[in-house]
Structure formats: structure tokens, C-alpha cells
Amino acid sequence: MNMPVRERIWKGEGTHRVPYWVYTDDGIYQRELQRIFGGPAWSYVGLEAEIPHEGDFKRTKIGETSVIVVRGKDQEIHVLKNQCAHRGLEVCKQDYGSNRTFQCPYHQWTYRLNGDLSGVPFIRGVGGQGGMPEDFDRADHGLTKLKVATRNGVIFATFSPDVEPLEQFLGEKMLKLFDRVFTGRPLRILGVSRQRIPGNWKLMFENIKDPYHASLLHVFLVTFSLFRADNPSRTEMDSTGRHSALISRRGERNANTATQEMASFQEKLELHDPKLLDIVKEFPDTATVVMQTIWPNLIVQQQANTLATRQIVPVGPEAFDLNWTFFGYEDDDDAMRARRLRHANLMGPAGFVSLDDSEVMELAQRGIHCDEDAAAVVEMGGRDRADHNHIVTETAIRAFYGYYREVMGL
Ligand SMILES: [Fe+2]
The missing domain is CATH 2.102.10.10 (Rieske [2Fe-2S] iron-sulphur domain)
Structure with missing residues (x-):
């Protein structure tokens, strides 16, 4: 099953095909530990x-x-x-x-x-x-x-003496989005949760770099229009392609031509407690969701008023731990603190939204495991790796694998 790394050849120049052995091969995994987690990255x-x-x-x-x-x-x-x-x-x-x-x-x-x-x-x-x-x-x-x-309360570390300064590593565009949540206002931890997902660690990054799935898989996002393909949105990367952000603004709940293709859209679904989604605007821009992925192990989540970091810890090629740290700001009033905790029900191991993701990542790994010589098709939105001003795209996954291939020498 596990051939040495040198025999693994990623065919073609593009990243609109991803060979399944990147999710299963132990030689590839050992190289990731050495070059990615042990390499020049924060x-x-x-x-x-x-x-x-x-x-x-x-x-x-x-x-x-x-x-x-x-x-x-x-x-x-x-x-x-x-x-x-x-x-x-x-x-x-x-x-x-x-x-x-x-x-x-x-x-x-x-x-x-x-x-x-x-x-x-x-x-x-x-x-x-x-x-x-x-x-x-x-x-x-x-x-x-x-x-x-450290930057505005967030701690990064590296084994590499050669890594560029953190700000340069993040790049101008990603730094701006990072500073949007981490403004320097002192943070207050609201809680932590952990889960082990039986899938390759890169599937987690792909999940948050893939806004296409969100309009199809997630009943909560689609039905309440929290993150949906017909909402005004953007998909952005840094200049290397390793980091990315999905940025979107909540839309109307109404059914329309887009929701016709969304099996998860349930027009009649109502909340017993509407306070679950009593979103209060708190950032200067109009975005209600910014999901940022930062190479090699961080997701910064802002959805409604729930804020969290998610840390990815690989556990062999076919599993990873996801460590969630929910936070707010030290100067939040009691109502905002309670709201953040309510909105946190969307997220975490049992979250109304992220529960679906854990399940599909496990299903992906199980399917991939059956035939690692096949490859994923990553062509939604084109075959390019540029920023898109919509979320009907897998461009951020292609960009990620562009940088990944470089680092891994594949
Ligand atoms: Fe998702």
C-alpha cells in the first residue's frame, strides 16, 4: 500500500486534480511533518x-x-x-x-x-x-x-530559524482580516472543545477553503441564509496561496432560483428560540462571516457573533484532532457574552453546522482509502487559483495545493 515518497508522482502542473494518496500515504505524511509542521511556517x-x-x-x-x-x-x-x-x-x-x-x-x-x-x-x-x-x-x-x-493576543511558534516575520508570513491581505478579529482588544476565553476526526488533516483546511459545499450541505447555513451562494461574497488568498479567507454577508431567507438547487433549503423550518441567531453587527465592514485558514494549522472563525480559533493537530495520515477555543472580548457586556455562547451552538463537535462537516470528512476519508490511485476533481469556479468575488468556487483549494506541491516537492 504505502510506497516510498519518491515513487509518488503528481501528474500534470495544475491542482484541479488532487491524487488521493496525499491523504493516505505514510511517506507523504512523514514529509509533511518534516517540511510543513517542522519547516519554515508559523x-x-x-x-x-x-x-x-x-x-x-x-x-x-x-x-x-x-x-x-x-x-x-x-x-x-x-x-x-x-x-x-x-x-x-x-x-x-x-x-x-x-x-x-x-x-x-x-x-x-x-x-x-x-x-x-x-x-x-x-x-x-x-x-x-x-x-x-x-x-x-x-x-x-x-x-x-x-x-x-505574538500578535494582538495570538501566539505562534516555529522550529525553523529561517521563517520570515509573522506579519510578512501572513501577507498584507490576510493580516488585515486577521486584525479584524484580533484588534488588540484583550480577549476572554469562553470555552474549549476538542474532537478527533477520522480523516486526513488537509480535509479540514479544504472544508474551510470550500464555500461551494456550504450552500449544499448545511441546513442551518442555507435555510437561515447565514452563508449561501446567492449572498454577496468573496474568496481571497495571500500571494502564495497557502492562506485564504471566505467572506460573506448574510442575505434574505427568501426562496429564489438559487435555493431551488439547494436540497438543504427548508423554507418552513423555524427556530423555537430566535435568539439563537440574533446577530449584532460588531465589525466596521458589512461581512457577517469571515472564515480564515492560516497555513499550516489555524482556522479563525467569525460566523454571526461566535468567534473561535480551531487548531489542527494531525494524528497519522488518516486522523486529526481539532481543538476549538471560543472567545470574546474582555470588555463584552453580559448580553454579548451570552449571545456569543448561544451562537457557538452552530460550531464545535456537536455544532448545528460543523457537525455536518465532521461527518463528510469521515466519509471522504473512507472513500479515498478504498482507492488511493484515483484523484479528486477540483474544478468548480474554473481551474485557476485567483481570488473570486463569489463563493461558487474551489479556487482556494487549488491555491492551497499550489503552495503544498512547492513545499512538498511533488
Ligand atoms: Fe461546512
């Missing part, structure tokens, strides 16, 4: 509001590598590889907490919040016997420190 690791005080930490992953995100002295944020410099143990065993130091349970090597090694038991031996060699220097044996960048 991976999302969390929000500053998750670790407000000195010593607060969060454990997460970049690719399959466990890392600790911790607030150290002078409010500085460190991202450390969760691997003892002695024998490789994970030194942090909790997802969230607060610590003065990190101590390995095995031989009690102890690290400061910035990753420096502060203590090694028996470093000079016991009663003149044993101990570390004379030239052993604690300064050489700290936890591996990743390069960190």
Missing part, C-alpha cells in the same frame, strides 16, 4: 488569554511534537519542546496549569519557565562518588526553545 499554539499569569502554561502540539506554551518572568511567552534534555521524557503532563518550574519525574531534572535547566540531582555525585562529568554545563541542556511570535 504554527498557531494558543491565545495569550489562556495563560494570563506568570507560570500559567498550556500543553499543545505542533504536528506531532508536544510543546509547552508558558508565561515566564516579565510576562514573556515561551514555547518549549516538551522533552526532557536528559532522557527525553515529557516533562509536562497536563493540558493546562500553573507551575514555578517544570520537573522531569524520572531523575528530577528541573527547568525554569524559560526552559533553562536549573537543577540536576547528584550533579557532583554522592559522597564523592558518581556525578556528572566536570565539563557538564547546565547551560547546554535546557528544553529546546522555539521561536515565538
